[in-house]
Amino acid sequence: MRICVVGTGYVGSVVAACLANKGHKVVGIDVDEEKVRALNKGRAVVFEPGLEELLRRGLEGGRLLFSSDFRKASGASLVFVCVNTPPLGREEFDLSPLEEAVRKLSLLPSPPRAVVIKSTVPVGTTRRLEGMVRDRGRGTRLKFASNPEFLREGKAVEDFLRPLRIVVGTEHREVASLLKGLYADFGAPFILTTPEAAEIIKLAANAFLSTRISFINEIAKVCEHYGVDVEEVAGAIGLDPRIGQHYLKAGIGFGGACLPKDLSMLARAGEVCGEEMPLLRAVESVNQLQPFRAVQKLKKALKGIEGKTIAILGLAFKPGTDDTRESPALKVCSLLLREGARLKVHDPALKGRVREVLPEAEDCPSPEEAWKEADAIALLTDWPEYRKVNFRKASKQMRGKVVFDGRLLFDPDEVRKAGLEYVGLGRGEGG
Ligand code: UGA
DSSP states (O other), X not given: OEEXXXXXXXXXXXXXXXXXXXXXXXXXXXXXXXXXXXXXXXXXXXXXXXXXXXXXXXXXXXXXXXXXXXXXXXXXSEEEEOOOOOBOSSSOBOXXXXXXXXXXXXXXXXXXXXXXXXXXXXXXXHHHHHHHHHHTTSOTTOOEEEOOOOOOTTSHHXXXXXXXXXXXXXXXXXXXXXXXXHTGGGOSOEEEEOHHHHHHHHHHHHHHHHHHHHHHHHHHHHHHHTTXXXXXXXXXHTTSTTTOSTTOOOSSOOOSSSXXXXXXXXXXXXXXXXXXXXXXXXXXXXXXXXHHHHHHHHHHHHTOOTTOEEEEEOOSSSTTOOOOTTOHHHHHHHHHHHTTOEEEEEOTTOTTTHXXXXXXSEEOSSHHHHHTTOSEEEEOSOOGGGGGOOHHHHHHHOSSOEXXXXXXXXXXXXXXXXXXXXEOSSBTTTO
């Protein structure tokens, strides 16, 4: 099939590379010339395991090409639109790049057989875009579908190639069968529905994951006061298969470009229709308070933040990525800086680039460099390598004794045995 992917960021570059490796002829289009040049050289513009290998194979096999020329989409069977829909102020989303892409597609001399919206959008957007080009009288032949993505950063290639479900929302039988054919050998349930249902499924999936995280973070608050470890509670309740173990890790909260945005998009979808959405709003506010709780704990343990040196371990919103968008770690850092702390930051994926997101911080090449002469260690992203922290060594090199574990990664006993003070979230007395 001839496929075009518009927008070659996180989602777009993965979709393009994976479909090319499935044997399709794929053109990835982006307005950013620099990105196009890098991708054509096989360089992934995002930190994603396995992506460069797929790009290289696709480019070498002549099945993959990137371009800034929109006309390359002409005559494609399917166009996947994967442009960003970033937040625009409070509760609004910038849909102008998406609308511009659709407008350009409607002007192509030979229009594609289907326009597939993969960008995460407010409910009703796919139908509205289809109406927009029809009303302008130019794109009468453009048929739309919503086909949301469920890719986790750091596991996006794996998630695309081995999906849990394929969701397609369209009113056009021809588009449905094109997409059914495309995904025929992916071995996942194919859910064919309306565009609005597909959009809600996407948002509801992320909102549910967010709800679980805020739920366990709220339980963690109770645990602290009763000498209970929230990990024990999460593990025990998760043994019930109706509950399960996933997304029950307490900590400083959820971040990234998706969970916080999708949660507010879904709440908004109800509110614009006059509904109150108290559950989703509560999930949001529990999450927004977590970085403040973290700072409170550090403040108490350090008897004030001003003038203290804090070693920060991890800045990305989760391990396995260099993405700091909506990172709770970054929020904790900003609050600490505001309180007058000096920060020495290490993140395995952001070495040498910490100052791009946190100009006031010191960028440290190793965890050891970060904790030397520090009053406290604050672990904010659960990179697996931090499990190997040698606390005896740290204890000798630090000035102070506090270890704040914002992701419940460390063994409290090990920290204490090294003569340090363990401070967690939801871990009884010390927590
Ligand atoms: C999320 C979803 O997991 C994907 O299924 C979805 O496709 C994607 O958004 C998207 O909409 O594009 P991602 O943003 O990569 O994927 O992040 P997650 O791995 O879900 O983690 C989100 C945040 O929750 C991270 O900050 C993580 O540290 C936090 N988290 C996760 C917890 O605090 N506790 C947990 O138990 C799990």
